[in-house]
Amino acid sequence: MKYLNIKTVALFCLLVSTNISLVAQNYKLPKYTSFKLPNGLTFNLMEQHDVPVISISAIIPAGAIYDADKAGLASLTATALKHGTQNFSKANIDEQIDFIGANINTYASKEFAGVSAKFAAKDSEKVLTILKEIMLNPTFNAEEFEKEKSRLLVELEQKKESPRAVIGTYFEKLIYGNHVYGNSISGTIASVGNLTVNDVKDFYNNNYFPNESAISIVGDFSEKEMKTILTRLFSKWKKTNSVRENVFVETVKKPSKSKVILVNKDDANETTFYIGSTGISRNNPDYVAISVVNTLFGGRFTSMLNDELRVNSGLTYGASSRFSTLKNAGTFYISTFTAKETTQEAIDKALEVLKALHQNGIDEKALTSAKNYVKGQFPPDYETTDQLARLLTEMFWYNFDASFINNFENNVNGLNLVKANEIIATYFPTENLQFVLVGKATEIKTIAEKYGEVTVVEIKD
């Protein structure tokens, strides 16, 4: 393969680039309608009749930030939604879904829990009924819970076999510290080991409510009929009047000194590393401009980072950078890997590229290229019912509207060189950088010490 999907990962997920200027001017988000049930549950409906399929994306404010001292609980709760309901056993749900070739996925992210589904339009009544059961009436079968938990414990152990699978969690903990955004979504072996089926039931009862939730449905259906079905199915969901504890009392602070977490993996042949700092929240007014500048720095194949670390020096298969955003905060990081013998060379080069970004800024030609690229790569991000359903859900969660899409082209075009260079100075860190290195500690510890105060941890711990 030429390039490890770093491109996709490096760009700001799907929301970055939004415009169709090159051929179809004035692209608008397709028409959709929203309505709220008396219990507060929000629906977004968008008819798309091209293919006889329907996609659903539901969002519930029940992510890992609500785990408190039970890391992994939100995630396990979301998974356990499919462990049987008042009317269907787990096996029954699995069989029904598989038989019609549908899929239903339940998961928790850092901030919210989600349910996504895709199915043939003719099966919508059946799938919606199951979805309703999963979301409103889960029974959390104890036997299924134990099976799930034991599988999860093995998977957590196995993740330690892959540096790429664990490095993000270490980095987030380093940046966010004790803020709830530092919570690990999947939890640790110790924390998950202590979880019980009653914890899951409590978490569901305390966090799954309609009044802060939304369900987006995109595909081949009639809006009117769909509205009737949804109203019938979801009106029974009881709203809550209780106010949850505000988990955001801590603020995310910029780091005051450089730190290095060295994760020792004895059999490592490579060093996998992140370098970064705090970033931006999703609602940052410069969000679009930052994504354009990051495209140049580390968001595409010819980016400064990939050019220097891969193309010019052959040190790695790929180097990239990313702003990862949440509602109230975010991270920025450079990400790459190299043979353990070239660890220092690769880290130094990455730092040089960051320094060069600040010292030299960017020029008109580069900016034009990045703008064209961001605009040109946008339309395929909104091609499928899945992508559109997810977009509507994220609009709900991050509180932005269609103008973000509809004005995107203007926003990209409006970015000039002065502003772009301001963006660099404001948002790309220069000092007190934070490092996570996963590799063989005995061989790279002295190198690690050059970059900040080192803490060595074992990948197996």
Added chain:
Amino acid sequence: MVIKLFMKKIVIFILFLAVYTSQAQMKADDVKTFTLTNGMKFLVVEDFSIPNANMYLFYKVGSRNEYQGITGLSHFFEHMMFNGAKKYGPKLFDQTMEYNGGANNAYTTENVTVYTNWFPASATEVIFDLESDRIASLSIDPEMVESERGVVLSERSTGLENSPWRLLSESLQATAFQEHPYHWPVIGYEDDMKNWTQQDLERYFKTYYAPNNCVVVVSGALKFEEVKRLAEQYLQPISAQPAPPKVHIVEPKQTGERRITVQREVTNPYIMIGYKTPESKHQDYYALKILSAILSNGKSSRLYASLVDRQQLATVVFTDYGNSFDPNLFNIYAVANNNVSSDAIENAFYVEIEKIKNEGVSEAELQKVKNQKLMEFYNQIETIDGKSNNIGTYEVFFGDYKKMFNAPENFNKVTIADVQNVAKKYFSKSNRTVGVLKTNVEE
């Protein structure tokens, strides 16, 4: 969004296949084709649903065209195709494409090397110019060769570093195939990777990167006539080459079970079982694909329900029967649960296989997989990328893109007896290779 006329037609085609055969013919006609005088074949799908287009170039060259000493060269060549030609020198291919709003990637398998360009339709001519330049006059700069060697060595290393499957599957493949080129990994042997010569690369380019060894698929917001005009202008002047040498090695029949063990620090053992099965063009292809889905597609599938859910022997199980030009493997993969031996998993798997061989599968299971295949098809044709990739794959592996349109029908034709028969025919002890990866290999 907007109108995806092409998809609608296909959908109708599937649902009413049996009755309206004549209409079905019309649907395949949505793919328009032409062949340049130099033998380069084009498949074009007009689709104005988004203002973008793509170009997929399928070269019929992969690691099966290599021999020991140059293993991994096909994949390395894939990288070198981005490193400079006559008009667009080093770095300019990517810089020009990205400046014009386009992105690209490429992949190499045992059978093919595929180049993928995704771009706003307004940039189409630039893409033709870029492709024409590198196909007609790639320049293989020795300095670029050296730095790119580091890149692919890193690619190999990071694959091994991050997944035990890589090591296990390469070892299993090497054991299952003793003579045929499927014996070595696509990425190549590390020592070969360090020793490719300039001559190897030049010969490879001339032999395999000929227009007559390439199928091009273009989908998106473009008119057929426009694609044809650009192809004639930019690609027709490139000379055809003699047909590449045939891969003449046929893997001798396997006459007994083969077993390997690989050491690596892992929590629990990884198990892989590979059965020799035929190439994509073979009549048993559809029944084997269905068998694969019955075994592992979804939580109600036989292996998941039995090994992961009921018996809790494994935490993960999946199967794979991919596309190939020559007979390859039907693979089963599993990761052991705590305190479960690889033997226990292996035996549980054989029990499930024997059940299918002796009792067959149920009508409901068969129907389930057919339903899943239809959804799979919808997903594939929902995007212009899915269209290009699938049309190209059917053209190259099945000899005719029209087979894509027949696929639902071909799956529907598969009977319970067919599935049972392929299980009996291929899932025998003497036809399998078993691989286990674990920490303690001395026990």
